[in-house]
Amino acid sequence: MLQSTEVSREKPPRLVTPMVQVRAPEPSASAEETKPCIVASHLSAFFGDTAAVKDVSISIPQKAVTAVIGPSGCGKSTLLRCFNRMHETVPRTRIEGSVEILGSSIYEEGTSPIAVRRHVGMVFQRPTPFPTMSIRSNVAAGLRVDSKSHAARGTTSEIVEEALQRAGLWAEVKDRLDESAMALSGGQQQRLCIARALATRPRVILLDEPTASLDPLSTQKVEELVYDLRKTVTVVIVTHNMQQAARVSDRTAFLLMGELIEFASTSELFTAPRDPRTESYITGRFG
């Protein structure tokens, strides 16, 4: 393992066999942590007249990693983008149903999508550092926007350091914070984007296939990071890669053609799926 951090911790076991293997169940979480964080009820999301997400009801637990899997075009990214109101940034889109985050309805009349996104961070498929900004300014980019919580949490440098620490990038960049973010490798850029999302202290982090454009080693680092994040933040990760879902997540949702087919603990979903379609998918019969 090439990870170089001093903190000792339980590492997710690596898979060597192609088919899915699941790590031992986690020690049971406290009652507070099993409270749901994101609750979607009868959520449908449309592009024009086409429904990409159809009548999904799901209750995503707090401070845990939830994976969303399914074949291409099954609506998993769209579902994720409903959780921080990014879906509506695309023209001619709309949603039906409701989403609550920590008890507050985010689609209620008068709710500001900007406020929602400050509490629900997102990281995309490809790293999206701001190319004209330094590493430091990239991490601080969300802070400038949100000055109130900023002042309460100390200086920008402290927040930047903390965010980079949490993203496991601090050791690699601490001596070159003023260099352009484009000087980093793809994997480092992706962890920079995670640090940028963490800097505003969101309650939820949404990861939209965060390792899709990364090499295996960078993928491993991001996975380890995701595994660690669950201690402090609720993570929802969309992934194409079933092994990844098995490695990093506590619960897994399987989507097919916009419908939620099955949502269960990761070990259960991968070892004893209840729905035959889930079984077909995870055994590689389609998708």
Add this chain to the structure above:
Amino acid sequence: MTALPAHWLDKDRRELRLKESAASDRIYELLTTACALVVPALVVSIAVAIFAAAWPAFAKLGLSIVTSSNWDVAGGHFGAAPAVFGTLVSSAVALVIATPLAIGVAIFLSEFSPVWLRQPVGFLVDLLAAIPSVVYGLWGIFVLIPLLREHVMPFLRDTLHLGATPFFSGPAYGPSMLAAGVILAIMALPYISAVSREVLMAVPRSQREAALALGATRWEMIRDAVIPYARSGIIGGIMLGLGRALGETMAVTMLIGNRPEISASLLAPGYTMASLIANEFSEATNDLHLSALMAVGAVLFIITLIVNAVARWLVWSVARSRAQ
């Protein structure tokens, strides 16, 4: 291989047509190379002709052509400093007015405009570039100058008390550096705006989404993610507009007042290199006068070359700082 009958190979050769396609490529290459060589050849021949014609004046008058303010045809003094000053100042005024306006238009069209409004507004802005400059000149004389003289100039000078500064002092005749700057701004605007709009629209959606996902408002997204990403292209557009303003002749000649004096006040008339040449060329009686006009042309040529070089360098350095 020698065992194969010769006619088999001939047949293959005919079918493959290796020779023929190579020949057509060669012709195509020669043709396009010739076309590409015409352009540098033109630039060089124009430069040579101008500098050759300007040489007698440079040899006799030296740098006084650009440093002296005394332009006296009868006395043989040809100092075009007021025209150099006027060209630079009127273009600077044009950029100061046009740049924010053009970028505003570009941001509106790329970020805020409803889709149905994009085409018509964009078309109208582009149309500004298609109006002949003599028409701008006429409009300037009959509409812009009266407007400036009756309303804008008194407002700037008296109501805003800018008359206390040297830049807006003195009487408001109408024809002035300000009038020339405003008309140049209108003429440079479509260039700056069209280029800026293209580069703003080319900013990847992922950059916009990254900013929005951080909780940025639309304005913060544009300020922090979109404009920085597009800035090298926007600078390129501004330089294109500046190039247009520096060389513009007709409309400026009609509006600037054509008085060869250096005045700090934008309300005062001035002169530009292009209008100096246009005004005096047909009346140039002796060889030195003609050569002096050519020398002014050469100076204008050099200034526009420098502007282009600086523009290239700016765009390159900004693009490089992003790539690192």
